[in-house]
Amino acid sequence: MLSRFLNWLRSAFPVFFEEKMPVWMTILASLAAATLTYYFAPMYSRQFQIEDGRSAHLKQTTDQLNSEIIELSQKVRRFDSALVNEKENASDLREDCLDLVTKLQWRLVDLRVILTHPDDEKYVSSLSKAIEALRVKLNAPVTVNYTRDVRTAMGVLGSATAAVLDRLYAKASLQG
Numbered sequence: 001m002l003s004r005f006l007n008w009l010r011s012a013f014p015v016f017f018e019e020k021m022p023v024w025m026t027i028l029a030s031l032a033a034a035t036l037t038y039y040f041a042p043m044y045s046r047q048f049q050i051e052d053g054r055s056a057h058l059k060q061t062t063d064q065l066n067s068e069i070i071e072l073s074q075k076v077r078r079f080d081s082a083l084v085n086e087k088e089n090a091s092d093l094r095e096d097c098l099d100l101v102t103k104l105q106w107r108l109v110d111l112r113v114i115l116t117h118p119d120d121e122k123y124v125s126s127l128s129k130a131i132e133a134l135r136v137k138l139n140a141p142v143t144v145n146y147t148r149d150v151r152t153a154m155g156v157l158g159s160a161t162a163a164v165l166d167r168l169y170a171k172a173s174l175q176g
Contacts (some may be wrong), residue, residue, distance in 0.1 A: 055172065061110055062168045068107060069161050072100040076154055080147050094138060101135045115167055123163045130160040 010017055015025060079093035108131070111124050134153040140146065 058114060058168065058172045061107075061114060062165065062172070065104075065107055065111070065161065065165065065168075068100060068104055069157070072097065072104065073154065073158075075100060076150060080150065083142065083147055097138050098135065101131055101138065104131050105135075111164060111168075115164070115171065120167050123160070123167050127157075127160040127164045130157040133157075 015022060021029075075093060075097045079090060079097055081087075082090035082093050105128075108124065108128050111127070115121075115124055130153070134150070134157050137146075137149045137153040140149070
């Protein structure tokens with residue numbers, strides 16, 4: 001089949017198989033290459049820039065989510081320590097924790113825009129519920145079980161965050 005095509009091509013267009021190409025064909029090929037470059041190179045470049053922007057935004061979102069969860073974990077630990085040691089700055093630390101929770105709640109808006117696949121919704125909703133549960137636990141009156149409840153809520157938040165990060169890494173093709 002291929003040999004028939006090559007034979008036909010040699011008989012129909014012998015100029016393609018000669019050692020020297022005619023000037024008119026060189027000019028025509030150059031014009032075709034310039035035209036294709038003029039039309040297709042910008043489209044390819046634009047698509048590459050869009051993908052590069054998406055990738056950068058995804059990395060930034062992942063990094064910010066990681067750093068905010070780490071910062072919240074550290075603040076909750078300090079708050080827990082301040083409660084146990086009955087320090088005066090416990091209420092300030094509680095407010096810092098609640099501020100970080102609010103920041104994470106706003107981060108969910110960005111996550112819902114990035115993770116649009118129907119399977120992703122349950123992970124983002126789970127993270128949303130875990131953040132809200134932590135907010136409720138932090139706002140609750142301090143009782144005997146208060147620190148245990150906050151730690152439990154942080155554990156649930158950690159698991160939900162890991163699931164969302166797993167989805168983000170999969171979307172970024174960073175997962176094996």
